[in-house]
């Protein structure tokens with residue numbers, strides 16, 4: 001599949017930037033002419049992944065770097081990648097279990113949302129090196145002719 | 149201000165505005181707990197009428213407050229959640245723990 005459009009941006013690991021990141025990806029995804037519901041879901045998954053980088057990856061340290069990339073493929077697939085260079089995840093299988101959280105005050109629903117609202121979720125992580133979350137969702141069923 | 153707290157008799161009413169993510173969630177946790185403790189309040193209403201986005205950090209503060217409130221046998225309600233927010237509240241199952249109403253008036257009437 002060919003990339004039809006692509007954006008990539010990085011920002012400081014500050015809570016203020018979570019809204020910025022999800023709004024950017026949502027604006028980019030709007031090019032897919034998908035439903036408003038789908039845009040809301042995209043905002044949510046970006047918010048979850050970026051919050052995870054700041055909270056878990058960097059333990060809320062404000063001077064670190066988060067990278068977000070998004071691509072639209074010519075079959076109307078959207079791919080989102082969120083990357084940090086933080087603590088990494090020791091046991092990814094365990095981390096993605098619904099309601100698992102390493103922080104008792106949190107809900108452990110971030111990965112569950114990402115998995116539920118996207119078609120594919122892939123996590124590459126190495127303790128001490130960081131985490132890359134790749135999410136994919138296809139929109140080919142709807143509005144095909146409108147997009148052509 | 150994206151957070152408005154007011155005391156109505158023995159209930160703290162919290163109005164949130166905007167996007168309830170980790171930024172507002174931390175502030176909300178702090179402000180609500182402070183107000184509950186200062187005034188020895190047991191009941192809490194969270195008004196989400198003006199909230200257009202919520203993620204799991206937002207859900208976390210709500211559930212956390214619910215645990216506190218139920219530990220002292222208080223009552224807690226969620227009010228005014230609009231469809232996109234309501235969908236996430238349902239998805240997380242919060243609606244099974246915390247009663248949801250369309251307006252503050254509806255609670256007063258029950």
Ligand SMILES: Nc1ncnc2c1ncn2[C@@H]1O[C@H](COP(=O)(O)OP(=O)(O)O)[C@@H](O)[C@H]1O
Pocket residue numbers: 048052053054056057058084086087088089095096100101102103106107108109110111112131204
């Ligand atoms: N970017 C990350 N870096 C390090 N650990 C992470 C990262 N993302 C997720 N995790 C780990 O996976 C767990 C589950 O994440 P999630 O489902 O979003 O739940 P929550 O954020 O509520 O803990 C987290 O508690 C954390 O231990």
Ligand SMILES: [Mg+2]
Pocket residue numbers: 048051052109110111204
């Ligand atoms: Mg999370």
